[in-house]
Amino acid sequence: xxxxxxxxxxxxxxxxxxxxxxAIDEDTPAxxxxxxxxxxxxxxxxxxxxxxVNQEYAPGETVVRDGDELAIFSAVSGG
Numbered sequence: 123x124x125x126x127x128x129x130x131x132x133x134x135x136x137x138x139x140x141x142x143x144x145a146i147d148e149d150t151p152a153x154x155x156x157x158x159x160x161x162x163x164x165x166x167x168x169x170x171x172x173x174x175v176n177q178e179y180a181p182g183e184t185v186v187r188d189g190d191e192l193a194i195f196s197a198v199s200g201g
Contacts, residue, residue, distance in 0.1 A: 153182030
């Protein structure tokens with residue numbers, strides 16, 4: 123199974139790309155995918171990261187399925 127992972131802003135810079143297809147096991151929680159991405163791209167560790175599944179913020183226990191979109195981006199603040 124594969125998910126489409128999108129990177130935005132500083133995360134794209136850390137990974138060196140804006141998009142990749144990432145192989146996962148069936149019924150994998152988003153947090154597990156997130157941890158595997160950090161292990162493969164250690165430059166992500168220096169960022170406070172947020173993620174969404176299919177364009178919605180998602181808690182870590184959200185199950186990611188084949189073909190889902192997982193977006194990874196840095197938390198930002200502003201005023």
